[in-house]
Amino acid sequence: MNDRREELAAGLDAVRARLAAAARAAGRDPGTLTLVAVTKFFPASDVRLLAGLGVRDAGENRDQEASAKAAELADLPDLHWHFIGQVQTNKVRSVVRYAGSVHSVDRVRLADALGRAAAGAGRELGCFVQVDLAEALGLPADSGRGGAAGEEVLRVADAVAGADALRLRGLMAVAPLGVEPAAAFDALARTAQRVREHHPGALELSAGMSGDLEQAVAAGATHLRVGSAILGSRPPAR
Template sequence: MTSGGTSGAPRPDERRAEIAESLGEVRGRIAAACAAAGRDPAELTLIAVTKTFPASDVRLLAGLGLTEVGENRDQEARPKAAECADLPLTWHFVGRLQTNKARAVASYADVVHSVDRSRLVTALSDAAARSGRTLRCLVQVSLDEAEHRGGAAPAEVPALADAIAAAEGLELGGLMAVAPLGADPLPAFERLAAVAARLRRNHPDARIVSAGMSGDLEQAIACGATHLRIGTALLGGRRAIVR
């Protein structure tokens, strides 16, 4: 999708109807998965991952009542957050984060899902303290040992969680994970649920389990996910932003 009125872009009313239909379908899937798992849909937080989509889509989502917004890259997220600063949004940074981007991300993100090493804890704490903000942080857990996707090994989670909980300007929220590519996500999400249960023994308030995307939200809900990161099922395939 493009912004700026190019001939290929749908009109705002058409795009709103398209997103509203997709949102209804996603909420229907969530309701069905919760019914199958014996859970209340109110336990789930739906995050719209808007990477590659324009700020106008964020505004349409907010108008439809969806105000939790996820972004993967600071270069795109920062201007989009600034453009939507008048909206009551919660911004989730869900992509891999370099330490040299911590200060920038801390200026607008409310929740950082991808904390996977101690250096990043230190960088985010310093950035939060400088900006006078409190960042909720999740430990990203690797479920497939694919280092390029980020994530700490399950054995590393307790120390990272302790570091976040003790750091100035940070609040430990829980865990995040991405299911392994090309494999049944259910066993991976079951492993994540076990890691989350162990975490709550020492940090009972760290109850967030961020897991589940467009293709595997049902399995994530079955394994106790509290936050779903949904992009394609809400907004369609990735499209270039033209400003």
């Protein structure tokens, strides 16, 4: 266990140093960045070790795995769970029981379902609208990484903002394969500016992973979803 703690500490220190350097290069305050440690496929024991190292934000993308970890780690009240994978509408009641934020709201129907479930659970849920950047980058529609595109982005944002139990935090995207991350994240920032004309409080951007966090910070990302650079190679999916 001590060896694993040392491995995680080394990865975490390296990522924090990268974030701090990227923030300074962009003229930003490193303290405004939220590091979300993506712990999918890793055991709850790793999440507990990370919490002991000061991590307060953990990201998961499968409800069955996330709900089990959240239950096992219920004694860590400061841990904020971010659901970053695609959400099926039949899973929303489970997701809102433990997640404080959902980064992958990509359709009005899902926003409506999350709003009803969060209200029923007596919780407020932070939501990021996931953007498919293919259209903004002039790519074929099937080359994106999921999310809403074009005017649908604003319709989903409107649905989130109109739900009493949801809080529109901003936008999320994954850089399309084969595209320079800087260009992808600049497109996300432009989309965010358009959304903010209607929703001025949607100031946050969830973007950047282990390989492109510097470009994401330069484009204004506030939430960086980092897995392998902290936890190492992903174990086989169970």
